[in-house]
Amino acid sequence: MSLDHTKPDAAITDGRASAPVGDLSALAWVHDELRRTLEGAQKTLRRALRESTSRAASLNPGADGQAPLMLQARVQLHQVVGALEMIGLPAVARFVHGYELAVQRLAQAAQSFDTDALATLERAGYVVMDYLRRQLAGQDISPLALFPAYQQVMVLAGVQRAHPADLCSVVVNKTDASPLAPTATPLSAGVDARAIMERELLASLKGRHGTAPLRRMSDVCASLAAATGGRLAELWHLASAFFEAQASGRLAPDDFSRRMASRLLAQLRASERGVTDTPDTLIQDLRFFCARATPEGPEQTPRLDQVRRALSLPELSSLDYASSPLGRFDPALLPLAKRRVAAFRESWSALSSGDASSAGQVQEQAALVAESVRQLYPDGEQLARALRAAVSAPGRPHGGPRPEVAMEVATALLCIDSSLDEMDLDQPALGQRVQRLAARLDQVASGKEPPSIEPWMESLYREVSDRQTMGSVVQELRASLAEVEQQLDRFHRQPQDRDPLFMVPGQLASMRGVLSVLGLEHAAQAVQRMREDVDRIAASPEHQATIDARLANNLGGLSFLIDMLAVQPHWPSRCSALMLTLAVSLP
Numbered sequence: 078m079s080l081d082h083t084k085p086d087a088a089i090t091d092g093r094a095s096a097p098v099g100d101l102s103a104l105a106w107v108h109d110e111l112r113r114t115l116e117g118a119q120k121t122l123r124r125a126l127r128e129s130t131s132r133a134a135s136l137n138p139g140a141d142g143q144a145p146l147m148l149q150a151r152v153q154l155h156q157v158v159g160a161l162e163m164i165g166l167p168a169v170a171r172f173v174h175g176y177e178l179a180v181q182r183l184a185q186a187a188q189s190f191d192t193d194a195l196a197t198l199e200r201a202g203y204v205v206m207d208y209l210r211r212q213l214a215g216q217d218i219s220p221l222a223l224f225p226a227y228q229q230v231m232v233l234a235g236v237q238r239a240h241p242a243d244l245c246s247v248v249v250n251k252t253d254a255s256p257l258a259p260t261a262t263p264l265s266a267g268v269d270a271r272a273i274m275e276r277e278l279l280a281s282l283k284g285r286h287g288t289a290p291l292r293r294m295s296d297v298c299a300s301l302a303a304a305t306g307g308r309l310a311e312l313w314h315l316a317s318a319f320f321e322a323q324a325s326g327r328l329a330p331d332d333f334s335r336r337m338a339s340r341l342l343a344q345l346r347a348s349e350r351g352v353t354d355t356p357d358t359l360i361q362d363l364r365f366f367c368a369r370a371t372p373e374g375p376e377q378t379p380r381l382d383q384v385r386r387a388l389s390l391p392e393l394s395s396l397d398y399a400s401s402p403l404g405r406f407d408p409a410l411l412p413l414a415k416r417r418v419a420a421f422r423e424s425w426s427a428l429s430s431g432d433a434s435s436a437g438q439v440q441e442q443a444a445l446v447a448e449s450v451r452q453l454y455p456d457g458e459q460l461a462r463a464l465r466a467a468v469s470a471p472g473r474p475h476g477g478p479r480p481e482v483a484m485e486v487a488t489a490l491l492c493i494d495s496s497l498d499e500m501d502l503d504q505p506a507l508g509q510r511v512q513r514l515a516a517r518l519d520q521v522a523s524g525k526e527p528p529s530i531e532p533w534m535e536s537l538y539r540e541v542s543d544r545q546t547m548g549s550v551v552q553e554l555r556a557s558l559a560e561v562e563q564q565l566d567r568f569h570r571q572p573q574d575r576d577p578l579f580m581v582p583g584q585l586a587s588m589r590g591v592l593s594v595l596g597l598e599h600a601a602q603a604v605q606r607m608r609e610d611v612d613r614i615a616a617s618p619e620h621q622a623t624i625d626a627r628l629a630n631n632l633g634g635l636s637f638l639i640d641m642l643a644v645q646p647h648w649p650s651r652c653s654a655l656m657l658t659l660a661v662s663l664p
Contacts, residue, residue, distance in 0.1 A: 101213055103164035105641060108213055111157055112206055116409070118153040119202045121146050122180070126195050147184030151177055157205075166212075168220035168244040169205060172227050176201050178234035194233060201230045204404035211403075220244045224398040238358070240333060241398040242365035249364070249388045257302070257314045257387050260380050264300030266348035273297050274345055278338050291324035294338070299380060301345070308355040309348070315363035316341050318381040322370040325377045331399070334366055368393040406452055411497060414449035418494045421446045425468075425490070429483040443468040450493065460511050463518035464489060470522040481527040488534065489514045495537055506533070547642070550591060554639045557588050562632060565611075569625075578615040582608045600638055603631050 125146035154177040161170035179198065183190040204226040211218045224241050231239035264270055274297055281290040295317045302313035319337065322328035340359060347354075368390040370381055384390070421442035427435040447461035454460065467486050472478045478486070492514055496507060510533065521527045561584050564577040585608040592601040610628055 101215075102637065102641070104166070104209065104213055105637075107160055107164060108209060111160060111209060112408075114153050114157050115202050115206055118150040118157075118180075119199055121150040121153065122195055122198060125150070126190060126192070129190065144184045147180055147190070151180045151184065154180060166209075168223060169208060171243060172201070172223050172230070173205060175227060175230045175234055175236065175239075176205075178236065179230050182235050183233065197229050197233055199407075200404050201226050203407055204401070206408045207403045207405075210408060218403075219396045221393075221396045221398040222401040222403050225401045226404060240358075240362060240365075242358075242362045245365065245393065245396070245398075246361050247364040247368050247390060247393075249390075257311065257383065259299070259303035260317070260383070261296055261299035261303055263304035264297065265304045266301060266345055268349070270297055270301060271342070271345050271349060274342055278342060281338070288324040288326075291320045295320035295324060295380065298341070301348075308360065309353065312344070312355050312360050312363065314380070314384055315360065315367055318367050318370075318378075318384040319363055321378050321380045322367065325373075325381075327370040327373060327378060327381070328366060333362075337362065337366065364388065364390060365393070369396075370394060405455075410449065410452050414446075414453055415494070415497050417442065417445045417449050418490055418497065422487070422490045422494070425483070425486060428477055429487075431477050433477070439468060446490075446493070453497075454507070454511055456508050456511050459515040460489070460518075463515040463522070467518040467522040479521075481521045485517055485521045485527055489518060492534075492537060495540065550595070551639060551642050554588060554591060554642075557584050558632070558636060558639065560584055561588075565628070565632075568614075575615050578611055581611045585611070595642075597638070600635065603635065607631050 125144060128146070129144075154173055158170050158173045158177060161167075161173060176198065179194075183194060204223060208218060208220075208223060221241055221244060223244055227244060228239045274294060277290040277293045277297070280286060281294070298313045298317035298320060302310045302317060305313065316337075319328070319334075323330065323334070328334065340362075344356070344359060367381060367384055367388075370378075370385075371394040372392060421439070424435045424438045424442055428439050443465055447465050450457040450461040450464065464486070467482055467489075468478075470478070470482055472482075477483075492510060496504075513531070517528055561581055564581050564584075567577040568575065585604050589601045589604040589608070592598075592604060607628060614625075
């Protein structure tokens with residue numbers, strides 16, 4: 078199985094190369110199935126571990142020497158890999174392939190499959206589902222965020238190489254690349270070049286003479302590039318730029334960049350022996366590090382800037398692969414938390430309105446919401462404690478919570494529900510808002526006057542209102558489209574009865590107006606064409622076969638567009654690829 082990928086220009090293989098950037102239609106179609114398959118694989122692994130600890134038959138070798146349950150999980154993961162490759166997410170596919178290799182290795186060495194290994198694999202599944210969820214929600218998340226978990230999975234798989242460039246490789250189209258001009262006197266690979274590299278590398282490792290050894294290694298690599306051609310010349314140009322970036326401070330050192338010097342020295346020894354092959358991974362990693370260098374003026378780094386311009390390397394300096402927000406919790410906790418908040422909000426509203434019969438439910442549901450808050454929010458313990466204290470605070474003499482307590486608890490539930498809906502539990506301001514909500518709840522629970530509404534709360538009220546409005550619009554569009562499809566289906570069952578067609582143009586006109594207000598002009602144009610097609614069929618049926626095919630295509634595309642609006646209500650422009658498809662369907 079190959080995960081390599083190319084694009085017309087230099088770019089990051091960020092998992093969206095098979096389709097226009099921002100086109101999430103393929104992922105939206107298969108997302109639920111991918112999630113179910115991943116969850117099924119994780120359940121199978123948990124079952125395998127339970128049965129192995131009880132000496133059950135799950136880890137008895139099968140015909141291929143692998144545990145049956147582990148083999149079943151590996152097959153499920155292999156299906157996920159194929160689907161991810163098909164929809165154009167190579168970075169995630171490579172990640173899940175590593176997951177698959179780890180399961181295969183653990184199946185062959187059953188004694189290595191323990192609770193720690195299962196925890197690593199489960200977290201890897203959480204990371205994948207979290208990444209796909211954020212992609213579908215329109216969040217700008219780099220595939221490098223997968224790397225910390227990817228590195229752990231590759232260790233379990235027994236694979237020695239686990240490099241950030243595996244998930245974020247930079248591909249260059251040679252036909253569009255500019256030539257790399259020599260920047261030093263030619264120097265052939267030989268004893269002299271190797272001696273200089275070894276001496277300067279040793280001095281650099283010992284910290285002698287500051288950045289001078291790095292600059293001299295850059296000079297040697299530039300001289301080697303001037304004496305060679307082809308891919309080997311590109312390699313030494315990239316190596317020269319790499320050392321120059323380190324010497325100028327534009328590329329911060331880490332474990333991966335520190336190993337690069339020894340890898341280049343091994344390549345120099347191979348060239349000295351007459352080996353002309355150039356490892357693809359070495360060039361890939363050098364491109365990655367040159368793209369990682371911070372963009373500054375070319376005065377101090379002419380070689381780096383020449384390489385970046387000639388190969389059109391992307392800007393990767395802002396991306397982090399040392400830490401990741403992904404996979405902090407089981408994604409299944411999100412829908413559970415939403416259900417708990419919805420139930421608690423309903424009971425709290427009833428209690429606040431004077432329904433004393435819901436008092437018992439409120440305490441139980443508050444405890445469940447507090448548990449979800451602890452699980453999902455980094456600073457959730459304080460808010461969970463304050464929420465339970467506010468619910469337990471003394472109420473009015475005739476029953477029910479005091480108005481200020483009722484309002485503050487309702488506001489806290491609104492904020493919690495909003496963050497869960499937006500799937501934005503890692504936004505920088507969320508921690509501060511959680512602390513403020515906890516402080517406000519503590520204040521009113523202790524009998525003090527409630528603080529005034531803060532600006533971010535007012536903004537939150539507006540966002541929730543807009544989101545609810547969009548939800549209502551989507552429901553209306555779905556209902557109208559379902560009615561149109563029903564009427565067209567009635568006509569096709571009995572073509573001699575054209576009465577069902579007379580209602581369709583009016584319904585399509587209403588949908589066109591809504592789509593125009595939302596700014597989906599291509600979709601509105603397609604709906605207008607659909608209305609004209611229905612009028613033509615009603616007036617003259619001789620072209621019905623041709624028109625029916627176009628109507629079916631546009632109905633299917635419009636249905637998917639509405640589904641995408643439900644998933645991404647704040648990003649209608651991300652449906653641009655689908656809208657273009659609708660426009661292409663027009664004659």
